Amino acid sequence: MQLRIYNTLTKQKELFEPRIEGAISLYVCGVTVYDYSHVGHARVYVFFDVVQRALRAMGYHVRYVRNFTDVDDKIIRRALENREDCGSLTTRFIAAFHDDMRALDCEDPDVEPLVTTHIPEIVEMIEQIVARGHAYVVPSEYASTDSTATNHDVYFDVARFPAYGALSGRSQDDNQDGASDRVSHDARKRSQADFALWKAAKPGEPQWDSPWGKGRPGWHIECSAMSCKHLGQDFDLHGGGKDLIFPHHDNEIAQSKAANGGGFAHGWMHLGFLTIDSEKMSKSLGNFFTIRDVLARFHPQALRFFLLTTHYLHPQNFSDKALEEATRRVLGVYEKLAAADAVLAGRQPTGNGVLVPTIGEEPSLVTESRRELLEALADDFSTPRALAALSEPMNALGAALLKPKAAGNLEIISHVRALAAQAGQLLGVFQHDPATIVAQILEGARQRLFPQGSDTLEQVEALLQARAQARLDKDWGRADELRGQLAQLGVEIRDSKDGSTWRPLLAEVGA
Ligand SMILES: [Zn+2]
Structure with a gap:
């Protein structure tokens, strides 16, 4: 089956060919661990979980890397507010993020690197960038706490990298204007668009030794260094939310190519924004929902199902109504699966937790649905199409359950049940014990009511x-x-x- 993926870099859906036959390397930018993750994060990571599940099901060997940003301005600020050290803050929120991901049935990536355990790799990459003339070193504007040494900042020299901005399509002029609007002018920078690779230590901040004195990495360099370490200079796919295209991903490309001249990521995948009641999610508007806020009110399978109902490239609108609708649909499927299990009890053996269809020949509507399900995922991971592929078999299952003893109905029940288990493994919905989920959803609905x-x-x-x-x-x-x-x-x-x-x-x- 041909795999097609929309590539942000070329702005078209392309036939995807991995660099190494049969293997796909995937890097997804992770969260900054200073607070609970919100439903926008859930959309990104549930989607890439489906990507890795689908690629593995297509027979690829997948190496999936998703980092944690565990040193950053927001972390330092929050730790100071809380009067705790950065390490204890980030440890807590890494654990919370894992809890959220597991509740949403996201499988663990193969590697989850931390910035704080990759400082030598980051320093080495910055040294390469400096040595190749793509970055410059300036003395810090902060006094060193150690009087014998001056700490330095290292900036990437955007003007020395003509291809800068290729992913976002921004020109060098845009970058100048944009940068000067947002940040205060820094006379030490050659251009206001230049960005920090290494930040000289400020008093009281986490800091490491480097050739430029004490300091810490800038944000963007971590993903260049960690993807290189865990996937190599060239790899297949890089993803994240659309908000990361500029500057984060443009900067990653510039750094990685400047450091080693490699190709870096070949394909770029970006998710559209999640809005809340058609407005941008923001704390000041009071429409900011963490994953756990939502899971306190709705079943995780309903949230996961909802997130898969819109194609990842499009914006998606989150609302209570939409979650109620997702709850109703997920409940409807699980109720049918529970009824199917009751009919099949004792008649259909199970293997490795997956139902094995043994009753009669596979009805053609199940064969067709499976083909459509796999084709939908191979066609730029169209999860709405994949879910739609299940609706006809589910209707047939509902009809067969009304008269399970009628000729041919046991076959339909058995094979649609097996199809649901397969779809469940691919999409991460409908793979749990149906009777348990039905009871949980109804109890949750009672508590909302x-x-x-x-x-x-x-x-x-x-x-x-x-x-x-x-x-x-x-x-x-x-x-x-x-x-x-x-x-x-x-x-x-x-x-x-x-x-x-x-x-x-x-x-x-x-x-
Ligand atoms: Zn990143």
């Missing part, structure tokens, strides 16, 4: 009792009226010959 301290639950119980009485009295008109009132409160009634049960109404929102 009846938050602590609300008196809705008492109202609902009174209406349920009244309705049970109306049914005993065979007053069907009254029973229907009460069903309507319960629906208004977000409660759905399910009547069967064994009596009535209720559950939170997961409303259909849009299509």
Whole structure:
């Protein structure tokens, strides 16, 4: 199957050919660990988790590297505010990030390098850049704490790298203007667009020895040095959010090529922004959600499913409504899978946790769906298309479950169940025990419906009792009226010959 990927560098979807046949190296810029990660991060890392899962399923040997930025201005500032040292702050937030990723079923990358454990590699790369005339050293504007030595800053000389800005498409003039708008003028820099490779130590900051005195790395150099160490001077794919194209990724390209003349990343993948209720997510607007804020209210499988419903290149809008809709759809699938498991119990063996279809021949709609699922992922990782590929088999499963004993239905149930398990491994949704997820989603929906301290639950119980009485009295008109009132409160009634049960109404929102 041909793999096609949109490359930010060439601005087109290209046939992707790895540098080494059968192997793909992938570097994704990680988080700066000074706070909890937000849902925008969840979008990026869930997507690249699907990328690595899909590439492995296509038979590639994948080496996936995702770094942690564990020294940076924001970390230093936050540690100072908290009166804790930077190391304890970053250790806590690395652990929190891992918890968030595991909740979202993101598999661990092969390597998760830290800046603080790669200082020698970073220093060596800066030395190469300086030696090749692409960077210059200037004395620090801060007095050295050690009177015998002066600390220095090292700046990348943008003017000496004519190809600078190729990824973002910015010209050297744009860079001059942009840079002078944003930062205060620094007379020590040859051009205001020049950026720091090494920052001279300021009092009280984490610092390391270097040929330029005490200091710490600038932000961009870490990814150049760590990708080179773990993937080599040339590698296949580099990714991150769109916000990283400029300056971070333009700077990475300039540094890496200036240091070693290599090709650096061949393909560049960038995700569109996640907006909240159609606005940019920001703390000042009060619409900033951490992953854990969202997971306190919605099931992780619903969040993961939601994040896969929009193609990664496009912007995606996050809202409670969209999460409720994702919850309803995920619940619908898991309920069918739970029912399928009940029908198949004892009839279909399982192997390595994956259901093995053994009942009859595979129905063609399952074969077609699997082909479409894999093709969608090979076509620039189109997760919405991959999810859509499952809808027809799911409908067939629903129909077959109504009459499991009818001819051919057991085959459909068995094979759609196996397809869901395969899709689950590729996409990271629908691969859990269905009955458990159904129970968790309904419990979460109950808690959203009846938050602590609300008196809705008492109202609902009174209406349920009244309705049970109306049914005993065979007053069907009254029973229907009460069903309507319960629906208004977000409660759905399910009547069967064994009596009535209720559950939170997961409303259909849009299509
Ligand atoms: Zn990076």
